[in-house]
Amino acid sequence: MLIISSHHRSWLKLTLACASLLLLPQSFAETPLVYKYKSKQGIPSFSDIEPQNVRYKVIQVGCFACNVNSMVNWYNTPLNTSAFNDLILKNAFLHNVEPALIRAIIHAESHFKENATSKVGAQGLMQLMPATAQELGVKNSLNAEDNIQGGVKHLAKLLKKYRGNIKLVAAAYNAGEGAVKKYGGVPPYEETLVYVDRVKILHSRYRQTG
Structure with a gap:
């Protein structure tokens, strides 16, 4: 599990951590997301696993369908016809x-x-x-x-x-x-x-x- 505390690490290290997600096996790289949240001590932190019971913001390395190496089968991946x-x-x-x-x-x-946010803003x-x-x-x-x-x-x-x-x-x-x-x-x-x-x-x- 990737956890980065801004109390000890710079934004440069966060950028490198985000980029490293792209090198993970394809099953993980299909949805390259990083979650930003505050720890119990109030310190901004980051994780590649969705935090539970805390408010968080999604930092998306790239749009969902933009990953050239995605292993998603777009012909049968589940659709969402109810949200919004x-x-x-x-x-x-x-x-x-x-x-x-x-x-x-x-x-x-x-x-x-x-609340998805891409690396380019x-x-x-x-x-x-x-x-x-x-x-x-x-x-x-x-x-x-x-x-x-x-x-x-x-x-x-x-x-x-x-x-x-x-x-x-x-x-x-x-x-x-x-x-x-x-x-x-x-x-x-x-x-x-x-x-x-x-x-x-x-x-x-x-x-x-x-």
Whole structure:
């Protein structure tokens, strides 16, 4: 079990510890998460095992579907059709975005973890970058309602821009609109290629759930 106390260790060591998770066997590397919490002494601490009976924050090394070496079988990994359902349906209606696509993106980005934070600063269920969140008027990216509202609004913009092309929408969501423009399509980044493929699979499967 990895436990790091900031009382004795620097943020540099935390970064190295987070990176080391990627070297673990594949069964552990599928969901590369680090949990930040306060010990009984009030000292900020970190663990690769979900803390029990304490409040914690998830620090995510990378988005759930971005791990190139993931051993997850995306064709049969369990779906989540109940979490945040009311918020998903509400924003799907408001922004004219298919609920199945919203669920696919949330699943791919954070695996439905409301307080997930990536190593580059993306936050919440739909992993909004601070600049994007600000542009979308999101006040608190770690709040499910704010995050989903902003994320779906962003998806709606991308769907309009790419005329409903889900591959380009997913690529832009992952790598940015600039990268899609630069390459005239899905950027040849390994992470983006697997992300686009996995979003496609998840989108199709969530559609089938109705």
